[in-house]
Amino acid sequence: MKAFHRVAVLMLAAVTCLIGMPVPHAAASPAVRYTNPIAERRADPHIFKHADGFYYFTATVPEYDRIVLRRATTIQGLSSAPETVIWRKHSSGEMAAHIWAPEIHFINGKWYVYFAAGRSDDIWRIRMYVLESSSANPLTGSWTERGRITTPWDTFSLDASTFVNNGVRYLLWAQQEPGISTNSNVYIARMGANPWTITGSVTRLVVPTLAWETRGFKVAEGPAVLQRNGKIFLTYSASATDANYCLGMLTASASANPLTASSWTKSPTPIFTTNEATGQYGPGHNSFTVSEDGLSDVMVYHDRNYRDINGDPLNDPNRRTRVQKVYYKSDGTPDFGIPVPDGPTPVRLRSYNLPDRFVRHWEYRAKLEPAVSPLADSQFKLVTGLTGSGTVSLESTNFPGYFLRHRNLELWVERNDGGTQFRDDASFSQRPGLAASAAVSFESINRPGSYVRHSNGLLNLQAVTDAQGRADATFVLE
Template sequence: MVSVSCGTSRDAAVTSPVIRKDSTFTNPLLDGGADPWVIQKDGFYYYMSTGVSRIFIRKTAAMSELKNAAAVTVWTAPATGPNSKNVWAPELHYLQGKWYLYYTAGATGNLATQRCFVLENSGADPMQGIWTEKGKIGDPNGDFFSIDGTVLEYHHKNYFIWSGQISGTDITQRLYIAEMENPWTLKTGRVQISMPQYDWEKNGQPVNEGPEILKNAAGQVFLVFSASSCGTDNYSLGMLRLKEDGDPLHPADWTKSPEPVFTTQVTNNVYAPGHNGFFMSKDGKENWIIYHANPQKGQGCGGARSPRMQRFTWKPDGTPDFGVPLNPYYPITKPSGE
């Protein structure tokens, strides 16, 4: 969850290769890592990505040096049980004075068993302390395929947002929201706020997943999500905008952009960019997006996906301008303040 400051001009240093080497970095940040997530607290960044059978965290004071941060395993999936297989998309949130870790997992290799779960840690540093299992989080009246949980903090309330299906036979992934009673329990039933409606959301399979919250300096709320099947090169980012002082539980208060906001860039050798996160530069002056992508076409949802990051700016109307995915190995100016 981030609140960000507005700007309207793109930083020329981000796109110019004629810069000092010690002031730049290159993507990818790591050799592999799908579904990257970053949160900032007390001068440090905590990075996570899908680990399949475990959840690990990397801690760094500078995102451009992520590769130098050790991956510390904080939770390992049990041998059996509802959260024993396919551990995906972990996200770390600091809520009500404690750390909460939301992740997706299933009971078997059958992906229909995938659900969202929660871990809690009362320690100051999520790399340390004890992680306690708080169990499954979801709507008991909609207990179907559910993945990619995240949290929206808005007007002194917390909302849980995830990707799911309407029934046990549905093949369309939709975005749902519910108000939270506490960080591990829902207060209301689920409400659908998005489903694939445009062609760019239906490649391979109709999919809306990986919801992530972004706020601009005025407090306007955007929900950036991944669209189409990750098995295609058409996997991309779409965006919803919550109207000013809107009710997150009122679907009509969300407006979807008719076009994707971040897509495959063949000329830059970036394919299927998606499942992103957001963070601020160390000095709080720049806005950055982190996402995964493939280096070649046709690589789908496998281990070729790697995390990349780049700066983004804002349009005059207050909406984010993500530009296009930059070429891996192309020098990018480090986040300001590093």
């Protein structure tokens, strides 16, 4: 029955991908692991998974002079995929400077790229534009300029994005509105007869007023939509594009009218910010895609791996494209956690026999608990064992350099002291799950026959001799 359920979910995922509907999630989705960064010197990233089996990736290049596109059958494959220039800036006039934030979408059988651009005589006269291609492969086909997206004000505007809810297509964007003393706010409107025209009323959704939205500049930009669990989650970027850059979020019911401002609730605190411990600064301008099996949402974003910038952050070329899995709280809202360290993305260890509970550290003791907050307390990087290949070690996500190790048969998360004893205590043989082969178990390398298992909410190292022990020592990677 479990096998049938998984096949059914995969079939439904494939069908819904084709018709553009949200993919329903099982109670738990399997681990998706990537290696960050996905692309160096690529900011404002957008990844679109198409029905042809390819992921399409575009982003801002640091020269601000062209639009590039890659494709691959996996998200990780985008790292090494060849890159094609599909359009270059004009030599003068409109669309001749500051080519920013391209997004690629497939609408009514054609490809569209939304982007922002300035003029040769005023590089800060940023407006939104659209390209169209009817080719099956947008990397090799020709592109037609469909011109500028017209909004009620002829002012600084950028970061156009689009989504469909209840059969209606909407445009989201950021703009400077006359009479409001901000750099940009976030707006929404219904799309008209084509994907470069809006119609009807325009609704202002976000005005940056909170402290975390106004550091350096009063900015709300880069809107992106995640539709899940009967709700619409709209993330946006705030503050200056240095280490202050961060993500905020609005939430609305999928059955509400998204053109009604009161349909949306604004989170009072940022939902994704700089993390010095993991070495990630200024995460923002995100988009969303889905994992290769269609069962997990994946957030795509850029950041830098250093804080200090000389001069204008917009002239610093080193924003990188990164990805990580989106998790969900018990109420169905997304939990983005923290920007994880570079390298392999982490996993969570869910108990096989207590499926609502996860391995986490609390005051450095390893425990098993439900509804872990903060999320990163339950995320671990599975890395090559400290004793070498053939073993694995579990490194804390929010305390890099700290590993799960046994001490007096208890499991703790402690800093690697470089000693032989620590390396042995923190290295395990990863086995097929003792109670389910689709899961995993961790056998101590210096105490063979003893496994990481939970007992009374705590993790210990114990021998396994019966069915209860095998279940207690089995974990599902998510």
